[in-house]
Structure formats: structure tokens, C-alpha cells
Amino acid sequence: MYGVKGKKFRRQYKKSLSGFKDWKQKSHAEDWIIYPENCSHRLSLDEVALSEGELYTVLTSNTARGRKGSLVAMIKGTKSEEVTDRLLKISRKIRQKVKEITLDMAGSMKLIAEQCFPNAMQVIDRFHVQKLAAEAVQELRIQYRWEAIDLENEIIKQSRDKKVKPDIHIFENGDTRKQLLARSWYLLYKSREKWTENQSKRVKILFREYPDLEKIYHLSDSLRKIYNQNITKSVAMLKLAHWFKDVEESGFKSFSTLKNTIINHYNDILNYFEARSTNAAAESFNAKIKNFRLQLRGVKDRTFFLFRLIS
Known part of the structure; x- marks a missing residue:
């Protein structure tokens, strides 16, 4: 429009107009970025794949809700020693003011939180727990699906040998x-109240044909309902105890594993019911990274990408 070639404009923007040349963190940005001024009383700790599957540990402020000023630190890798070393660059006075930090169940994340934010209450993000339950349901569905594929293949093979039309049952x-x-697959991720009319018909057939899927879905849905209720920590303890009993009686190995995982992180999971804090801010920031990467069709200059991301 103005007689300037796109490549030349991009080059001028990067070198002069954007301020990238004078960025104070440019020299070490590919390894770590820290903005202590964005630190708040409530933080989220998570990991994200920046490009080519390269993982970064991301510390964000929950009060900023994924908007400008969300990023507190972004550090290459997930090793607790390396991440802790970088986060300790934030002054002790600022770190001690942090009262709450949400994170997943990774041992490295817990260790980072303990060493860098000693006064913060750790809260296991509810969606990481629910995701494990949903994956257990899908695991059983996929197992049955492979069996159905084998059955259909066998019917087609026998029909071909007999030179007759395959008799495949249609519900x-x-x-x-x-x-x-x-x-x-999709409806098993949703609660019963959100099923459409067609999904309700389909799930009725599904549970009739596969009663175990109904039982395991009920366990997953029961756990979700515990989280959805506005209850106190003590009531949540009681409801989880009943849920543990249901899991033991069901006999599903995957849910027994999930139960043991919850027990191993019991206090941090129950801390959710203190203020119902989640990793939503961190997930929002991660989504921003993915969308920005998609718009650029990949990342060529990682340092400039990070500069654009936080500016």
C-alpha cells in the first residue's frame, strides 16, 4: 500500500520500531525471562511447549488473568534445580509475600514452589485431577473400540470368504x-446435564451394551461433582472418603491408581476448597502462546518471539 516490501518492513520493525534492540533481557531471553514487578500474592506454575516441543516452565500472576502483566517468569526446561536457581533472582522480600500457588502434581513443580515460595499454600489444580479421571474412562472406551474393530474385520473377512454381504449389526x-x-468419545467428557438429545440416545445404547463404561463414567462424574459443589474443605474430605469407597468397590485398576495419586497429594488437592483457585490464568497464558505461534506459522527467532509475546 505504501510501496514498502513486506520483508523490508518486518526487518525494520524488528531492528528499529519494536524496541527489541534495546530490550534489557534480550541477552538471556532464550534461557530465562523474569519480571518481579508482575509478582502478586497468588501465582500459577505450569509448563508449556514453546516450539519444536521445547518445554518452558512458566510462572504467572493469577490476578492478571492471562492479560498484560501476567508473566512473572519463563524459564527454559523443567528441572527443579535450574528453574529454582533462576526464580531465586526475584528478591526474597517479594517471594515471601506470595500466599498461594497453583500447580500440577509433578514432583519438580512442588519442589520449585517449596524452595522459592516458602510461605505459599500449594494448591493442586482441579483440572489435572479431573483429566486423569477422564483419561481412565477414555482408556476403557478405546479398549472396547479396538475389540469392535477386530469383530467387524472378522465379519467382513468371513463374508468375503463366503461371498455374501457382511451382516454388521446397526443399532x-x-x-x-x-x-x-x-x-x-466427546460425550464421555461431558456431564449428563450437558448431553444433547442425540447424545442421550447414543449413551443409552452405549451403557446398555457396555455396563462397565457406565460404572466408570459414574466414578468420573462423581469426582467432577465434588469439585463443582461450593463446599468447605472438611465436607470435601468426607465426600472424597465416600468416593474412595466407591472406587474400591468398583475394582477398576485405573481408578485405584487415581485414588492412590489423590491420597499422595491429599492436602494440596484439598487446598482447592479453601479459595477454589485453579491454573486458569496459566492456561490462558499458554493458549496465548499457542495462538500467537499459530499466527506466525512457527517460530524462527525464539528470542524475538518471546519479546513480541510479552510486549
Whole structure:
């Protein structure tokens, strides 16, 4: 429009207009970035893949809610020793003011939080717990789906040998067994109240054909409902105890593993019910990174990408 070539404009923007040349953290940005002034009383600790699967540990402020001023620190790698060494560059006075930090169940994240923010209450993000439960349900669905695929392949093979049309059973909603299991993946992530009319019909057939899927879905949904209720920490303890009993009686190995995982992080998981804090701010910032990376169709200059991201 103004007679300037795109490549030349990008070059001028990077070298002069953007302020990238004078960025104070430019020399070490690819390894770590720290903004102590963005530190608040409530923080989130998470990890994100920046480019080519390279993981970075990201510390964000919950009060900024993923907007400008969210980033407190972004450090290459997830090793607790390296991340702790960088975070300790933030003054002790600022770090001691942090009262709460949300994180996942990784041991390295817990160690980082303990060493860098000793006064902060650690809160295990509810969505990491619920994700494990949802994955256990999907694991059983996928197992049944492979069995259905094998069954259909065998029917087709036998029909081909006999030179007759394959007799593949079709349910009342028009799904074959293989399709029923494939098309049920999304609805098993949702609560019953959010199923559409067609999904309700499909799940009715699914649970009729696979009673174990109904039992395991009920366990996952029960855990979600505990989190969704506005209850105190003591009430949550009681409800989780009942849920543990249901898990033991069900006999599902995957949920027994989940139960043991919750027990190992019991206090930090229950801390959620103090103020119902989540890693939503960190996830919002991670989504911003992914969307920005998608707009640029990849990352060529990682340092400049980080500068653009936080500016």
C-alpha cells in the first residue's frame, strides 16, 4: 500500500520500531525471562511447549488473568534445580509475600514452589485431577473400540470368504458398534446435564451394551461433582472418603491408581476448597502462546518471539 516490501518492513520493525534492540533481557531471553514487578500474592506454575516441543516452565500472576502483566517468569526446561536457581533472582522480600500457588502434581513443580515460595499454600489444580479421571474412562472406551474393530474385520473377512454381504449389526440410532464407540468419545467428557438429545440416545445404547463404561463414567462424574459443589474443605474430605469407597468397590485398576495419586497429594488437592483457585490464568497464558505461534506459522527467532509475546 505504501510501496514498502513486506520483508523490508518486518526487518525494520524488528531492528528499529519494536524496541527489541534495546530490550534489557534480550541477552538471556532464550534461557530465562523474569519480571518481579508482575509478582502478586497468588501465582500459577505450569509448563508449556514453546516450539519444536521445547518445554518452558512458566510462572504467572493469577490476578492478571492471562492479560498484560501476567508473566512473572519463563524459564527454559523443567528441572527443579535450574528453574529454582533462576526464580531465586526475584528478591526474597517479594517471594515471601506470595500466599498461594497453583500447580500440577509433578514432583519438580512442588519442589520449585517449596524452595522459592516458602510461605505459599500449594494448591493442586482441579483440572489435572479431573483429566486423569477422564483419561481412565477414555482408556476403557478405546479398549472396547479396538475389540469392535477386530469383530467387524472378522465379519467382513468371513463374508468375503463366503461371498455374501457382511451382516454388521446397526443399532436403533443408526450407529454400528464401531461407530457407537468412536462417536461417544466427546460425550464421555461431558456431564449428563450437558448431553444433547442425540447424545442421550447414543449413551443409552452405549451403557446398555457396555455396563462397565457406565460404572466408570459414574466414578468420573462423581469426582467432577465434588469439585463443582461450593463446599468447605472438611465436607470435601468426607465426600472424597465416600468416593474412595466407591472406587474400591468398583475394582477398576485405573481408578485405584487415581485414588492412590489423590491420597499422595491429599492436602494440596484439598487446598482447592479453601479459595477454589485453579491454573486458569496459566492456561490462558499458554493458549496465548499457542495462538500467537499459530499466527506466525512457527517460530524462527525464539528470542524475538518471546519479546513480541510479552510486549
